[in-house]
Amino acid sequence: MLAIEAVNLTKVFGGFRAVDGVTLRVEEGVIFGLLGPNGAGKTTTIRMILGLLKPTSGYVRVYGIDVERDRRSVLRITGYMPQHFSLYEDLTVEENMRLYASLYGLGRGDAEERIRELMDEFMLRDFRGRLAGKLSGGTKQRLALAVALLHRPRLLVVDEPTAGVDPPLRRYFWGKFRELKERGVTILVTTHYMDEAENCDRIALMSRGRVAAEGSPLEIKRLAYGGDIIELVTAGDPRPALDGLAASVLEFEGDGSYSRVRLLVPDASEALVPLTRELEGRGVRVVRAYQVPLSLEEAFIRLTSRG
Ligand SMILES: Nc1ncnc2c1ncn2[C@@H]1O[C@H](COP(=O)(O)OP(=O)(O)OP(=O)(O)O)[C@@H](O)[C@H]1O
Ligand SMILES: [Mg+2]
Incomplete structure (x- = not known):
């Protein structure tokens, strides 16, 4: 539903x-x-x-x-x-809760029980007689959430x-x-x-x-990046061996003996093992292979700064 x-x-x-x-x-x-x-x-x-x-x-x-x-x-x-x-800032914590309970149509007994429960759940008991306007920011938020519930x-x-x-x-x-x-x-x-x-x-x-x-958060990140990212550390330059594989090079760093490449793939959990095997089959020694966590913050910035 x-x-x-x-x-x-x-x-x-x-x-x-x-x-x-x-x-x-x-x-x-x-x-x-x-x-x-x-x-x-x-x-x-x-x-x-x-x-x-x-x-x-x-x-x-x-x-x-x-x-x-x-x-x-x-x-x-x-x-x-x-x-x-x-x-209401000029009502106490308890008065606010009572008022909203009656606005929501809770009966007397039910209201008292629910208020007691929520005061415990949101640590409001010590503040029950305090004016809402005099609460700290966090306590105000606790009260607001309790009232909403x-x-x-x-x-x-x-x-x-x-x-x-x-x-x-x-x-x-x-x-x-x-x-x-x-x-x-x-x-x-x-x-x-x-x-x-x-x-x-x-x-x-x-x-x-x-x-x-x-x-989902994962889908949003894949959408923003165009896929998942995996990073390989290899002996030598693996790029010629990537020919025909479903992976595109995003970043490359190499000093002649070792390389670090970042690859974009559709799904890292599916690609990591077969890709590594395929490269080894093509004579590339893979020292390390791992998925790079994508950042939702970066995805958010990419997707909202477009257009
Ligand atoms: N009553 C209103 N009259 C005129 N413009 C309004 C009114 N309410 C909101 N806006 C404008 O509509 C736009 C969207 O406002 P809204 O408050 O929905 O954004 P928001 O995504 O909740 O932002 P924030 O993360 O800052 O809370 C803003 O440009 C805001 O100034
Ligand atoms: Mg808002």
Whole structure:
């Protein structure tokens, strides 16, 4: 089942197309990352998905529900942690949680139990009487995530949840996302941290209001680089022996006796052993052969600076 089906979403502000024909299909139970440089249109897309902003054109269904027609039903099954802290700064942690629990329609007993659970889960107990406006950045983010989860949503939308968050808490948040995913919750997340993006099942890379690329982190990297990269250290120059093999030379360094070559291949895990054997069969002594890890950050830069 699709948790999100956003088709041809467009948002024009004045004459400016902030989102320009974005189509996203997010399967239930995955962690889906929406990436892209500042101003790419991620938050605007999210706001349309949640029915908080009316698209200029296009439509959204969340778990099959038409967002424009039945926003209330969508809000009941979605949790949203906005990019900027949006809880009541002049209410305490506990008051904010109570207020949102009643807005989400939780009954008294259920609300108290859920608040207790989430306070423990997000280490908020010591801050329960503190005004939300007086919390540190990380504690604010913990509260915002706890509030987004009060009504046990099936879809959690988190817009830069780890911005300004220290590394241990970032890791804790991602552990929580994985736990939620294991329970079947779908997560739509934006982030500027590439190490976090590697944890997504799928990624859509946005650039100037459009989806520039979509796929798993590995697919995105292959798309940007044109394949996988392997590096060989050989005795002598292996290049003449590469003739007719599905590998192109990206870099070469040699001192006459040893060479180091970087090759582009369609799939490193399939190519590494046969390629090495073939070269040895052709009389090249291969000293070392290994796959070079591709960088998602580099892929991101390549794909968003095109055109
Ligand atoms: N209400 C609005 N009125 C006019 N322009 C807007 C409005 N909201 C967003 N924009 C513009 O639309 C573009 C996309 O903004 P958006 O906030 O969706 O980007 P983003 O990808 O979330 O960026 P960031 O990574 O900085 O959060 C930006 O150029 C922004 O200035
Ligand atoms: Mg944003």
